[in-house]
Amino acid sequence: MIVETGHFALVLALALALVQSLVPLVGARTNDARLMATGGPVAVAGFALTGIAFAALVMAYVQSDFSVANVWENSHSAKPMLYKVTGTWGNHEGSMLLWVLILTFFGALVAVFGGNLPATLRANVLSVQGWIGAAFLLFVLTTSNPFIRLEPAPFEGRDLNPILQDVGLAIHPPLLYLGYVGFSVCFSFAVAALIDGRIDAAWARWVRPWTLAAWMFLTGGIAMGSYWAYYELGWGGFWFWDPVENASFMPWLAGTALLHSAIVMEKRSALKIWTILLAILTFSLSLLGTFLVRSGVLTSVHAFATDPTRGVFILAILVLFIGGSLALFALRAGSLTAGGLFHPISREGALVLNNLFLTTAAATVLVGTLYPLLVEAVTGDKISVGAPFFNLTFGPLMLPLLLLIPFGPLLAWKRGDVYAVAQRLMAAFGGALLAVLATLLLADGASVFAALGVGIGVWMILGALTDLVQKSALGTVPLAVAARRLAGLPRSVHGTALAHLGMGVTVLGIVATLAFEAEHITIMKPGESTAIAGRTLRFEGVSPVQGPNFTETRASFVLLGAGGGKLGEVTSAKRVYTARQMPTTEAGILTLGFSQLYVSLGDPTQDGGIVVRIWWKPLVTLIWLGGLVMMVAAAVSLTDRRLRVGAPARRAKAASSPAGAKA
Amino acid sequence: MTRKQKRLSVIAGALAFLGAATALTFYALGQKASFFYMPTELQAAVLEPGQRIRLGGLVEAGTVKRGQGTEISFAITDQEKSVPVAYVGILPDLFREGQGVIAEGTMRADGVFAADSVLAKHDENYMPKEVADSLKAKGVWQDETARPGS
Numbered sequence: 001m002i003v004e005t006g007h008f009a010l011v012l013a014l015a016l017a018l019v020q021s022l023v024p025l026v027g028a029r030t031n032d033a034r035l036m037a038t039g040g041p042v043a044v045a046g047f048a049l050t051g052i053a054f055a056a057l058v059m060a061y062v063q064s065d066f067s068v069a070n071v072w073e074n075s076h077s078a079k080p081m082l083y084k085v086t087g088t089w090g091n092h093e094g095s096m097l098l099w100v101l102i103l104t105f106f107g108a109l110v111a112v113f114g115g116n117l118p119a120t121l122r123a124n125v126l127s128v129q130g131w132i133g134a135a136f137l138l139f140v141l142t143t144s145n146p147f148i149r150l151e152p153a154p155f156e157g158r159d160l161n162p163i164l165q166d167v168g169l170a171i172h173p174p175l176l177y178l179g180y181v182g183f184s185v186c187f188s189f190a191v192a193a194l195i196d197g198r199i200d201a202a203w204a205r206w207v208r209p210w211t212l213a214a215w216m217f218l219t220g221g222i223a224m225g226s227y228w229a230y231y232e233l234g235w236g237g238f239w240f241w242d243p244v245e246n247a248s249f250m251p252w253l254a255g256t257a258l259l260h261s262a263i264v265m266e267k268r269s270a271l272k273i274w275t276i277l278l279a280i281l282t283f284s285l286s287l288l289g290t291f292l293v294r295s296g297v298l299t300s301v302h303a304f305a306t307d308p309t310r311g312v313f314i315l316a317i318l319v320l321f322i323g324g325s326l327a328l329f330a331l332r333a334g335s336l337t338a339g340g341l342f343h344p345i346s347r348e349g350a351l352v353l354n355n356l357f358l359t360t361a362a363a364t365v366l367v368g369t370l371y372p373l374l375v376e377a378v379t380g381d382k383i384s385v386g387a388p389f390f391n392l393t394f395g396p397l398m399l400p401l402l403l404l405i406p407f408g409p410l411l412a413w414k415r416g417d418v419y420a421v422a423q424r425l426m427a428a429f430g431g432a433l434l435a436v437l438a439t440l441l442l443a444d445g446a447s448v449f450a451a452l453g454v455g456i457g458v459w460m461i462l463g464a465l466t467d468l469v470q471k472s473a474l475g476t477v478p479l480a481v482a483a484r485r486l487a488g489l490p491r492s493v494h495g496t497a498l499a500h501l502g503m504g505v506t507v508l509g510i511v512a513t514l515a516f517e518a519e520h521i522t523i524m525k526p527g528e529s530t531a532i533a534g535r536t537l538r539f540e541g542v543s544p545v546q547g548p549n550f551t552e553t554r555a556s557f558v559l560l561g562a563g564g565g566k567l568g569e570v571t572s573a574k575r576v577y578t579a580r581q582m583p584t585t586e587a588g589i590l591t592l593g594f595s596q597l598y599v600s601l602g603d604p605t606q607d608g609g610i611v612v613r614i615w616w617k618p619l620v621t622l623i624w625l626g627g628l629v630m631m632v633a634a635a636v637s638l639t640d641r642r643l644r645v646g647a648p649a650r651r652a653k654a655a656s657s658p659a660g661a662k663a
Numbered sequence: 664m665t666r667k668q669k670r671l672s673v674i675a676g677a678l679a680f681l682g683a684a685t686a687l688t689f690y691a692l693g694q695k696a697s698f699f700y701m702p703t704e705l706q707a708a709v710l711e712p713g714q715r716i717r718l719g720g721l722v723e724a725g726t727v728k729r730g731q732g733t734e735i736s737f738a739i740t741d742q743e744k745s746v747p748v749a750y751v752g753i754l755p756d757l758f759r760e761g762q763g764v765i766a767e768g769t770m771r772a773d774g775v776f777a778a779d780s781v782l783a784k785h786d787e788n789y790m791p792k793e794v795a796d797s798l799k800a801k802g803v804w805q806d807e808t809a810r811p812g813s
Contacts, residue, residue, distance in 0.1 A: 344672075360681060364688050368688075371692055371696065383696045389691045392691040392694070393684075393687055393691045396687065397684060574756075602754070611733055
């Protein structure tokens with residue numbers, strides 16, 4: 001009954017989405033306030049109904065209701081409760097339902113917090129949001145319905161893919177979708193503005209919090225996904241240039257560009273057309289990502305059961321939305337007025353350069369991801385484009401961008417002075433140079449490239465701090481005055497510095513891991529020791545362990561320091577999940593400072609030993625900590641005063657709209 | 664410079680940048696993309712020495728042999744031809760006889776494929792897509808994922 005309620009709620013949600021697609025839009029065209037006002041309540045109700053549908057599916061999972069095909073295929077009564085719940089979206093149907101839930105959630109947010117938007121803009125945004133919602137609800141109901149019953153009901157489920165039975169599934173997909181789908185709001189704002197034919201600096205201010213929020217979640221989702229793959233797959237890698245990783249990375253690159261170009265539009269009223277285009281492209285890349293992942297056209301760890309009708313359906317949605325919005329853009333872009341002028345050497349110029357690098361990088365990733373599909377369609381040859389391609393193209397594109405980042409925030413608007421900025425960055429440059437020398441001297445066998453890489457990371461971190469030091473005049477005024485000035489800086493300045501610092505931290509982690517990682521594959525017997533990166537790993541022995549829905553062979557190791565002192569214990573396991581008889585490797589990870597020891601097991605040998613793969617990964621956690629810092633940076637920026645007090649709100653309803661409503 | 668000249672120089676700069684990026688991308692695609700072959704196709708393929716390729720198929724039953732330390736040899740078959748593979752390292756969890764795998768590496772002069780990575784996909788029902796497509800084309804594909812009650 002619960003399941004049917006959920007199914008019915010989802011159908012109702014589709015009906016409401018259709019209403020939302022049309023009525024507010026007609027209201028905006030005919031200037032009918034009553035029609036426009038329907039958008040808000042309908043969007044909120046649509047979210048509530050999708051929420052009921054989603055809750056019904058979660059209930060079916062929690063109760064292990066195997067009469068539901070989706071639950072039978074992806075759950076098991078012996079599965080721990082956490083994985084019963086998270087298993088809801090550990091499959092195609094459930095994850096699409098989560099996608100739609102988050103889409104309607106954002107629609108409802110616009111309805112609730114969009115009170116200070118001009119009525120026509122708000123109505124148009126909600127309508128565009130309704131189009132997307134209707135398309136995907138139709139997709140779920142017709143091709144990916146999670147509420148289909150089985151007759152007769154099986155006694156036991158087939159269990160969730162063991163790889164997904166991890167707390168990562170609770171965090172990674174929801175965060176990623178909040179990011180992916182969050183950009184739909186930017187898209188809706190862009191299309192709504194094009195329908196209206198009116199775009200000004202205020203538009204950029206209204207879109208900014210949505211871009212920031214989506215970017216924050218996407219950053220977190222990608223970082224979390226990377227860490228999950230790192231510890232779960234047992235390969236010790238943090239990024240594989242897997243097509244599905246690329247699918248989430250492309251919107252991130254475009255979204256980062258959007259975040260920056262919107263600043264220019266807001267402050268200087270320039271780059272309007274470009275910003276609108278970026279908003280459309282960012283969500284288009286999100287849609288493309290959804291298509292690549294869900295259609296199964298690409299080989300990937302994320303490819304759930306594949307079904308060609310789904311691929312064709314999403315492709316149709318893709319063509320309709322991307323084609324439609326770009327056509328509208330082509331039609332209207334000419335009528336938008338060009339904005340303020342600026343010198344190439346200026347803050348605007350720096351942001352344009354940032355956009356040029358980021359969008360080109362996104363295009364490179366796009367080419368690398370789609371090229372195999374194209375080649376197979378045209379010549380029938382099957383090729384793969386992997387890390388070597390991306391290292392050769394993406395790397396050289398990112399390098400100058402990373403080097404230039406510290407300059408951007410220090411340049412003045414309209415016309416900047418590179419020499420003055422360079423002078424102010426002297427200390428940061430000196431620090432980076434010291435880091436390069438220290439790396440060359442202290443780290444054994446450090447290559448010049450590795451040292452320079454470390455230097456770049458340190459340069460970015462110090463460069464970001466320089467901005468704060470300069471703006472608070474630290475060192476030239478008394479400490480208390482500087483501290484007060486620092487606290488008084490706009491939150492967005494803190495956010496910028498923190499985000500750039502986080503990027504530097506990530507770069508430092510990547511460089512350190514790639515350059516100084518030590519790897520060792522060997523056969524060990526209980527009691528034997530192996531040297532790794534100046535430390536000793538002793539194999540204590542193996543013991544069998546019985547888990548709730550798996551059995552495992554657990555190997556215990558002790559890590560000893562150079563002096564023989566004990567640094568810690570690591571256990572690594574080979575697990576077999578009973579329901580699917582599927583083996584997995586549970587890597588053992590010991591964190592020491594920012595570095596990690598990573599142990600994964602291979603097969604046992606005939607003479608009682610076991611193949612062991614050991615990595616020493618120096619500073620590897622910085623990769624994800626940097627991502628975390630970027631998330632915090634976006635959150636800090638979201639609390640900026642100017643985002644809370646919108647321009648129209650200041651005039652009309654400053655008293656009635658509570659502060660912080662946009663957060 | 665006039666406003667128009669300024670704008671033109673910016674556009675020219677951006678275009679030069681994009682041109683360089685495009686050239687680099689296509690150069691990299693030519694150099695770094697690796698082709699996928701099944702054993703039968705490999706027989707007909709013309710490879711340059713040291714060219715990286717991906718070899719896909721099923722692990723032939725009875726061919727998996729462990730050598731010194733972590734050396735492993737096995738054969739990849741498409742039920743018509745088979746190719747011997749040499750690999751050093753840890754095999755993926757789902758590597759077993761009869762399982763679909765993709766090996767990445769280079770063809771040695773002695774006809775042995777030297778793999779530096781071996782992939783088996785994560786689901787016991789899941790075949791690497793290239794392998795599944797090729798097997799279906801040859802008519803030796805078996806679908807194991809039928810539902811009960813439907």
